[in-house]
Amino acid sequence: MGVGAVRDQSEAERAFAEHRRLLQGVAYRVLGSVADAEDVVQDAWLRWSRVDAATVDDPEGYLVRTATRLAIDRLRSAQVRRESYVGPWLPEPMLTSRDIADDVALADSVSTAMLLVLEALSPVERAVFVLREAFGYSHAEIAGFVGREEATVRQISSRARKSVEARRHRYDTDQATRQRATERFLAASVGGDLTALMEVLAPDVVLVSDGGGLAPAPRKAIHGLELVARALATFAGRMPEDPHAEVLQVNGGPGVVVFSGDTPVAAITVHLVDGRIEALHLVSNPEKLSGVTG
Known part of the structure; x- marks a missing residue:
């Protein structure tokens, strides 16, 4: 050459x-x-x-x-x-x-x-x-x-x-507000505090989970404060060995990534209206987590 x-x-x-x-x-x-x-x-x-x-x-x-x-x-x-x-x-x-x-x-x-x-x-x-x-x-x-x-x-x-x-839905865009709500959500989820969790969720909150048939996940969206809070508590109780979670920048804003050791096992993005979480998107399909490996 x-x-x-x-x-x-x-x-x-x-x-x-x-x-x-x-x-x-x-x-x-x-x-x-x-x-x-x-x-x-x-x-x-x-x-x-x-x-x-x-x-x-x-x-x-x-x-x-x-x-x-x-x-x-x-x-x-x-x-x-x-x-x-x-x-x-x-x-x-x-x-x-x-x-x-x-x-x-x-x-x-x-x-x-x-x-x-x-x-x-x-x-x-x-x-x-x-x-x-x-x-x-x-x-x-x-x-x-x-x-x-x-x-x-x-x-x-x-x-x-x-x-x-x-x-489209109009969600809060202020990064500081989203950061605080995401941190509160993570703390309540990890601590198993249903009362604190329900305080950060909106009354008409919806949870959509994507396990792709490869990880446990509801096959339909879950609507409503109590049902979503209990579903999240169930999810937290199914964490694998050596779990830890971090608030990271995911898809343009604060999100939660859950790890087992160094391997991501779930990623959660939250969408707020008036400072409370109105929608959560939870991906646990292991084939769809390559983008959050850090």
Whole structure:
């Protein structure tokens, strides 16, 4: 391999590394799966490695287009698989950085509540919504990414936004409030204090658990203060050997990750209204916890 070829390969690797986090972010929001997003990024790299990067005028545009189309194709297959999923399906939890939590729009776009709302969109609608609302690309840019006319993308974007607005719930966004409530929730759960736990839960709280048939979990959502509190107490009583729990940044805000030794066994994201927890998403499916390993 000549010196020029080595230099070109090195420049291609640098260009990809520069945009890797962006590609991961786009793919995860489109797919709701850490593992699938990582596969998309790897496939995008394989395609990028086969082109002459020096001939690409806009590496970001090329890579985002590649990752977006790969994610759309993968989501179509994933939606078929989810039809036979055991129990409720929840997005894979993922540790996120502080800078995402400090950006309300970015934090909202990666929250489990929003990712669940996006499940109602078609793959193309979801990709267009993510690219526009979370990453701020223009309709013209998105048209190139998804292979549609700009006028069509504008229509898709408007339709997706209206669909999301009709389904989404408005939860508290203040990070300090969410942090305090999550810490209180964890302390009450670990201590088995049902009274303290019920004080942090809203009267109409709902608990959705995703065990995927691989971990004990209710097959339906649980509604109501007392039932949710008892379900959480039951869950706490089933902890494996050497358990410990931490409040970490999960999907754009404070969440609880439960470990057995160094292995995560559950991740809980909480959603507040007026300072009390109105919704909890609990993932215990061991195949969906790679994103919270730290």
